[in-house]
Amino acid sequence: MGTKMTRRKFISVVMAAVGLLTLKGAFSFTSGSSQGEKIVTDIFPSAQPITIGSAVLGRREMVWLVRDDKGYYALDRRCPHLGCLVKWEEGHFICPCHHSKYQVDGSIFSGPTGKALAAVKLELDEKGNMIADTSQIVSRQWRLKV
Numbered sequence: 001m002g003t004k005m006t007r008r009k010f011i012s013v014v015m016a017a018v019g020l021l022t023l024k025g026a027f028s029f030t031s032g033s034s035q036g037e038k039i040v041t042d043i044f045p046s047a048q049p050i051t052i053g054s055a056v057l058g059r060r061e062m063v064w065l066v067r068d069d070k071g072y073y074a075l076d077r078r079c080p081h082l083g084c085l086v087k088w089e090e091g092h093f094i095c096p097c098h099h100s101k102y103q104v105d106g107s108i109f110s111g112p113t114g115k116a117l118a119a120v121k122l123e124l125d126e127k128g129n130m131i132a133d134t135s136q137i138v139s140r141q142w143r144l145k146v
């Protein structure tokens with residue numbers, strides 16, 4: 001009887017630990033940090049130059065910042081197909097895993113993906129840095145004018 005109780009307790013402790021780890025993983029999915037109520041997924045320093053028609057990665061390499069003639073916008077780097085991180089290559093985005101390609105605005109160009117790259121919220125902080133938040137999806141036409 002004593003051995004069975006010990007086993008039960010051990011299994012209960014293991015199950016509780018697995019549950020806590022699962023919850024922690026669910027809440028840390030964006031791998032960002034919190035600034036008040038904002039989730040900061042990536043940061044683009046104010047001094048970072050970017051020309052129209054090009055894309056740069058943020059400090060955390062989770063979001064692409066793109067500039068066009070209407071302003072700036074941010075695209076989640078995770079490929080909607082299976083989550084690999086897309087690269088910028090000669091005017092479009094390409095996924096290294098299964099070669100889906102996306103237009104500069106994140107819309108689908110070709111490949112197995114069924115969804116466009118997510119356009120995410122971008123705003124300025126008090127220091128003039130651009131802050132991207134992948135937990136907030138915005139319209140593909142949305143632009144930050146600076």
Ligand code: FES
Nearest residue numbers: 079081082095098
């Ligand atoms: S994960 Fe990007 S195409 Fe499959």
